[in-house]
Amino acid sequence: MKCRLCNSNCTQLFTAKVLSKYDVKYFSCPNCFLVQTEDPYWLEEAYANPINSTDIGLLNRNIEFAEKAKILIYFFFNKEGKFLDYAGGYGVFTRLMRDIGFDFYWQDPFTKNLFAKNFEYDESQSSIELVTTFESFEHFVNPIEEISKILKFSKNIIFSTNVIPKPIPKPNDWWYYGLEHGQHVSFYSKKNF
Ligand SMILES: [Zn+2]
Incomplete structure (x- = not known):
């Protein structure tokens, strides 16, 4: 192969x-x-x-990622900008980041947005300062294609795998x-x- x-x-x-x-x-x-x-x-x-039932770490992970992302955004990015959580799952991360005060939006074609309702990303939104995408790269069947898609939103990506x-x-x-x-x-x- x-x-x-x-x-x-x-x-x-x-x-x-x-x-x-x-x-x-x-x-x-x-x-x-x-x-x-x-x-x-x-x-x-x-x-x-789509959110597999064995994923018992979902909430802890999102809290931890929010703590880390908050610091990175504060020091390295325009904190007044718009942000997108790509493949954002139930919207937990978007919710946490909005609660901190960042203008975060959610996008995920496979999962229902439960926690960040009304903050779905739509194309008409102005430029995105930074995309976050946690625990998604290992799901990519065509990584190059997927990463190119993400880079169309912003040249900045914070991701985890x-x-x-x-x-x-x-x-x-x-x-x-x-x-x-x-x-x-x-x-x-x-x-x-
Ligand atoms: Zn190779």
Whole structure:
């Protein structure tokens, strides 16, 4: 298989059981070191529930990201600007940032906005100072395409994902493969970033 980041030929690492039923092949790219699943044919099923039920860290993570983003925005960005939380899930982060006083908007084609109602992003809004997108990169089947989409909103991105440990862990030795929900398909390293 060709690497979804740099198009080099990948080497197969192992097969793992995804969603308790699919034997999915995982590959590593010898050029950019992206670890990736084979072309993910199981995503429709994986996203039947877009916020997977095993994600018990959602609230704590959003509080932590809000604390960090607040500091970065304060020191490095125009805090009077407009901000967009891309793939913003239930809108928890947008809500937290609005409560702090930042003009944040929400966008997510797959999830219902529960906490930041009336602050959905729409194209007519003026330029966006910064896009935040947390725990989305590992979901990207076409990272280059997705990152290009984000860069159309703003040249600034704050994002989070877990980089793959070295040596590459076995399927059951790293929770972040997310075998039980099947939504994580791309695993990055500092090199490919
Ligand atoms: Zn590559």
